[in-house]
Amino acid sequence: GIMEKADNVYVIGSDFGWSDLGTWGSLHEITPKDENNNASLHCKTLYIESNDNVVTMSDDKLVxxxxxxxxxxxxxxxxxxxxxxxxxxxxxxxxxxxKFRYGDEYI
Structure with missing residues (x-):
């Protein structure tokens, strides 16, 4: 409808890939990892004898x-x-x- 009549709209075909970020596994796949396949999101993490983990904490926390x-x-x-x-x-x-045990306070 509306876009059909616009003279200042351009389309460029491209392939950005696709990943369903609905799972922790898919998030782990697309996040940069260290040499032991550990992924850290939004935090500084020191991994010792640990492999294939995904960690996310608040920005100011060291894990x-x-x-x-x-x-x-x-x-x-x-x-x-x-x-x-x-x-x-x-x-x-x-x-x-x-939720059943503690209510919505922690969700």
Missing amino acids: VIQGLDGYIVAESDKALLICKKEEEQRIKHFVTDV
Whole structure:
């Protein structure tokens, strides 16, 4: 409708790729990683004897992780999640359990 009559609109064909960021696994895939396949988002992280993890914390926090392989470590305002990456589909159940036990305060 409206765009058909515009003289100042241009289209350039391109391929930007696609990744569904609906999972921690896909987020881990597109995030830069260290030599041990660890990905850190929004935080400084020191990994010791740890591989294949994804960590996100508040910007002002330093995270030191030792001996974890294949985990998600994620912080929100009032909660900390530590979960095996291979079990990330269970996070929805964890959220339901938290709501049932503690209400919406931590969600």
